[in-house]
Amino acid sequence: MSFQYAVFDFDGTLFDSMSIWDNVGELYLKSLGKEPEPFLRDKIRTFSLKQSAQYFQQKYNIALSEKEIAVGINKMIEQFYFNEVQPKHNVINFLHILKQAGFRMCIATATDRYLIEKALKRCCMENFFEKIFTCGEVGYGKDTPMIFRKAIEYFPSTRENTLIFEDAFHALQTAKQDNFITVGVYDKSEPNQIGVRKMSDYFLSSFEVKGFALNNPTRGFTP
Numbered sequence: 456m457s458f459q460y461a462v463f464d465f466d467g468t469l470f471d472s473m474s475i476w477d478n479v480g481e482l483y484l485k486s487l488g489k490e491p492e493p494f495l496r497d498k499i500r501t502f503s504l505k506q507s508a509q510y511f512q513q514k515y516n517i518a519l520s521e522k523e524i525a526v527g528i529n530k531m532i533e534q535f536y537f538n539e540v541q542p543k544h545n546v547i548n549f550l551h552i553l554k555q556a557g558f559r560m561c562i563a564t565a566t567d568r569y570l571i572e573k574a575l576k577r578c579c580m581e582n583f584f585e586k587i588f589t590c591g592e593v594g595y596g597k598d599t600p601m602i603f604r605k606a607i608e609y610f611p612s613t614r615e616n617t618l619i620f621e622d623a624f625h626a627l628q629t630a631k632q633d634n635f636i637t638v639g640v641y642d643k644s645e646p647n648q649i650g651v652r653k654m655s656d657y658f659l660s661s662f663e664v665k666g667f668a669l670n671n672p673t674r675g676f677t678p
């Protein structure tokens with residue numbers, strides 16, 4: 456099987472950035488004088504920023520628009536994306552390998568575009584990716600496959616020659632159920648690692664890889 460295209464999630468897949476999202480919902484609500492419910496992070500883990508804003512607005516009776524809530528959350532994390540967040544270890548080398556192999560690549564993310572662009576540019580990684588798709592712009596979260604479908608429509612490519620790289624169980628499940636070929640990427644923030652492996656045709660425990668075993672999905676990528 457010959458793969459030519461790769462669609463990458465950003466947070467937890469390319470960049471070690473999930474820590475900021477683990478607490479930002481609670482911090483935002485507290486900044487408005489609201490008491491976050493127990494296990495809030497688990498409740499909104501699968502939400503896009505728009506879906507989180509909708510949930511906060513309705514659940515906590517916040518007298519702000521969805522857009523205003525999303526802007527407020529982004530303002531809390533801008534410093535992190537603009538100046539701090541780093542790519543995962545060896546991911547740049549991994550992307551070089553794919554590019555040298557002829558892959559065309561894009562990003563499909565729930566995070567807003569301007570934050571992604573800032574982080575990529577700071578880390579000199581923007582030239583790897585032809586396009587960035589965001590859940591906000593597509594209009595759907597990763598509980599539906601629309602963002603992945605938009606990516607293969609853009610290239611254009613097919614499900615058979617495209618790899619979807621994700622760290623989150625729910626996103627891998629969405630892609631897998633829509634017949635995409637999935638690559639699970641380990642990230643410590645994802646609690647359902649058994650589910651991640653189950654939904655992955657290939658699995659990366661890290662980006663420390665020298666070659667691929669793409670002809671044997673049970674082996675995944677080999678070190």
